[in-house]
Amino acid sequence: MRVTKEVAAENRRKILETATQLFKVHGFDNVSVADLTKVAGFTHGGFYNHFGSKADLAAETVRYAFDKALSEISRDNAAGDTMPMADRLANYLSAEHRDNPGEGCPTGSLPVDVGRSVAGAQQAYADGLERYIELIEDVFPASESHSREAAIATLSTLVGAIILSRAVREGNPELSDEILRAASFRTEPR
DSSP: OOOOHHHHHHHHHHHHHHHHHHHHHHOSTTOOHHHHHHHHTOOHHHHTTTOSSHHHHHHHHHHHHHHHHHHHHHHHHHTTOOOOHHHHHHHHTSHHHHHOGGGSOHHHHSHHHHHTSOHHHHHHHHHHHHHHHHHHHTTSOTTOTTHHHHHHHHHHHHHHHHHHHHHTTTTOHHHHHHHHHHHHHHSSOO
């Protein structure tokens, strides 16, 4: 039985949504195609109707994760949620974000895996980072002569802090919290 284009698109979206959550929590190498299709409710063979390989899925998942995160920010802004970017940056360094990588931002949950992945995933991640850098640039005063550099430094601090905080969360919870607090002082626009 053939599925409609709409059903096929929804099936692909469901695979990408499931892959996004699983990859953010477990990493690319720790999620098999069989694991993914089981959680998503598809057959192993059905996966290959949508993706040529797991490497293709990784690249598409990174792109999907950034598109979703950035569209949520745009949707919030369009709906009148005028939370300043500075407040969004502070929320990034929250214990809630640290403790829920599957629901969090792709910047802090995918970089290690992407760094070990194929060029397609790395390009998708770079494209997503560029879009975040542009958003963060708007936080800095127009007179700031190096606003791109400041945005990159801010994003690097945020991502580094969330990665380090997650790495020691159970082994040393106090240090984990301390990392988040220390980074929050370094990411406030001047």
